[in-house]
Amino acid sequence: MSIRIRAPGRVNLIGDHTDYTGGLVFPIAINRWTEIRGERSQRITLISEDEFGAVELATQPAPPQEATPAWGRYVAAVRNELAHRQNVDGISGTISTALPIGAGLSSSASLMVAIAIALGFDGSAVELAQLARRAEVAATGVPTGIMDQLCIVSATPGHATRIDCNDLTIDHVAVPEDVKIAVRFIAHRTLQGSEYSARVSECSQAEAEIGPLRLANLSDIEEITDLTVRSRARHVISENERVTTFAQALASNDYRAAGEIMVQSHHSLAHNFDVSTSTINAAVDELSRIPGVYGARMTGGGFGGCVVALCEPGVDIDAWIVSPVGGAQRFDDDTDDMN
Ligand code: GLA
Numbered sequence: 426m427s428i429r430i431r432a433p434g435r436v437n438l439i440g441d442h443t444d445y446t447g448g449l450v451f452p453i454a455i456n457r458w459t460e461i462r463g464e465r466s467q468r469i470t471l472i473s474e475d476e477f478g479a480v481e482l483a484t485q486p487a488p489p490q491e492a493t494p495a496w497g498r499y500v501a502a503v504r505n506e507l508a509h510r511q512n513v514d515g516i517s518g519t520i521s522t523a524l525p526i527g528a529g530l531s532s533s534a535s536l537m538v539a540i541a542i543a544l545g546f547d548g549s550a551v552e553l554a555q556l557a558r559r560a561e562v563a564a565t566g567v568p569t570g571i572m573d574q575l576c577i578v579s580a581t582p583g584h585a586t587r588i589d590c591n592d593l594t595i596d597h598v599a600v601p602e603d604v605k606i607a608v609r610f611i612a613h614r615t616l617q618g619s620e621y622s623a624r625v626s627e628c629s630q631a632e633a634e635i636g637p638l639r640l641a642n643l644s645d646i647e648e649i650t651d652l653t654v655r656s657r658a659r660h661v662i663s664e665n666e667r668v669t670t671f672a673q674a675l676a677s678n679d680y681r682a683a684g685e686i687m688v689q690s691h692h693s694l695a696h697n698f699d700v701s702t703s704t705i706n707a708a709v710d711e712l713s714r715i716p717g718v719y720g721a722r723m724t725g726g727g728f729g730g731c732v733v734a735l736c737e738p739g740v741d742i743d744a745w746i747v748s749p750v751g752g753a754q755r756f757d758d759d760t761d762d763m764n
Contacts, residue, residue, distance in 0.1 A: 428516065430461045432539040432753035434530040435576040436608050436733050437724045438585060439690050440668040442698055443661055444570030446628050446638045447591030449668035452572060453600065453749040454580030455608070459535040461543045463518015469544065471500060474521040484513040484544075489564050499533065502564035503540040506556045514545030527613045529723075529730020534573035537561055538753045550578040550752070551593055567616045568625045569726075580752040587672055591639055598672055600749050604680050604719075607734040607744035609712065611705050614729030621726055624657065624698065631658035638662055660697035664690060684720025684735050688713055691722035700727030708732045715742055 433454040440450035461471070469482040478494035482501055486508040492501035507513050520539070524532040537557040546553055554574035562568060575595065576586045584597040600606070631654050632638055635645045638661045646662065649655040667686050674683035691709050695701035705723045709732055712721035717740035724733040736742060 427757075428461070428463050428465065428518070428543065429756040430539045430542045430753065431458045431756070432535040432542070432577055433458050433580065433750050434524040434532060434535050435573055435580075436530060436606065436731065436747060437572065438606070438733060438735070439671045439687060439722070440572075440664060441690070441694055441723070441725065441727070442624060442628075442700065443639075443664050443668070444572040444588075444590040445568065445625050446632065446661055447589075448639045448661060448665045450572040450576075450588050450590060451585055451598075451668050451672060452576040452588075453585045453606065453747070454576055454752055455530065455747040456750045457523040457530070457747070459520065459522040459524060459532065459539045461516075461518050461520050461539050463516045463543065466515040466517035468515045468517075469500060469504060469513075470515075470517040471540075472519050474519060475526065484508075484515050498564045499537055499560070500540055502560035503537050503557065504544060505563070506560045507541060507544050507546060510556070511547055512545065514543075516543050518543065525610055525613070527615050527729075528610055529614075529725030529727075530608070531573040531577065531725070533561060533565075534558075535577055535753075537564075538574060538577050542753060542755050551575070553753075554578045554593075565617050567621055569616065569621070576752075578752050580750065582751045583749055585672075585675075585749060587668065598676065601675065601678055603678070603738060604675075605736045605738050605740065605746050606748070607712075607718075607736050607740070607742050608724075608747050609708055609732045609734070609744040611708055611731055612702070612729035616726050616728070619726070619728045620700070621728070624700065627654050627657040628661060630654045631661075639665060656697040656699075660693045663693055663697075667693075680719045680735060680737075684713075684718070687720035687722040687733075687735060694723055694727060698727075702727075702729060705729070705732060712742065712744070715740065718742065
């Protein structure tokens with residue numbers, strides 16, 4: 426039987442560095458996918474059109490660090506997580522992706538969701554997202570949140586996914602047709618070795634002093650003694666508010682307001698949370714000044730990656746126009762029915 430799986434990447438419109446404190450996020454799944462094509466087999470044999478070497482693994486769990494080449498760790502980590510809950514199916518196949526790798530568009534979450542489905546994952550969308558997230562943390566050692574995986578598994582065409590990362594509820598919010606989303610690639614980067622983990626710790630420190638940031642107000646942060654930790658909390662609390670006001674602005678077709686909120690978000694990520702770079706800041710400034718661009722911001726974990734902009738249709742801009750697509754899917758025959 427031939428198996429085909431397609432998992433999209435995502436771009437976050439607003440709500441960054443909020444997911445790991447149970448905050449709000451607002452990503453869209455985008456029309457660039459990771460695909461796996463293959464046949465059922467006794468073992469797991471995968472080659473990648475984009476990465477060197479073949480991954481050859483048994484379906485039984487083993488430490489992911491032992492997998493070679495390096496990208497095989499992702500496959501091994503998914504297999505291990507899957508083996509904790511169910512039988513793991515073998516596959517012999519090929520992975521390809523139209524997502525730039527390590528560019529803040531969730532190439533790795535997209536890959537891991539696709540692998541889990543390829544190995545026969547059987548369960549709910551939320552369970553799939555949680556499994557792929559645990560696997561990513563095991564493979565990379567970076568304590569990332571649930572945003573990317575939940576968006577990738579649950580998105581609906583034409584809609585953004587507003588996710589409450591505390592109770593994992595998802596609202597599908599229509600993205601109006603008369604507004605476009607542009608993505609400009611800035612730089613490849615990896616969150617391994619970045620200050621991502623330090624930001625997660627700083628948020629925990631803030632929560633140890635004032636309780637869950639998702640429930641806190643900006644006035645609460647005055648109690649935080651360390652000024653750096655206070656700034657981190659200021660970002661998270663204000664960013665959660667911005668997700669709500671951005672969603673309202675989009676729903677009422679007030680794109681000018683939505684764009685301004687994106688720019689405020691960028692400033693907070695750059696100055697309160699310190700996860701931007703001078704190149705990203707320059708790109709946000711440049712894009713925001715282009716006629717027909719409502720606003721722009723860094724997107725995802727930062728330290729490189731991409732910038733996202735909200736624009737009028739037909740705007741003259743050096744960036745990819747992306748559109749909101751549905752979540753990861755498996756196709757069990759040779760139809761071309763990939764939405
Ligand atoms: C990365 C992580 C996500 C999230 C973003 C920042 O993409 O994988 O969980 O924390 O950074 O919003």
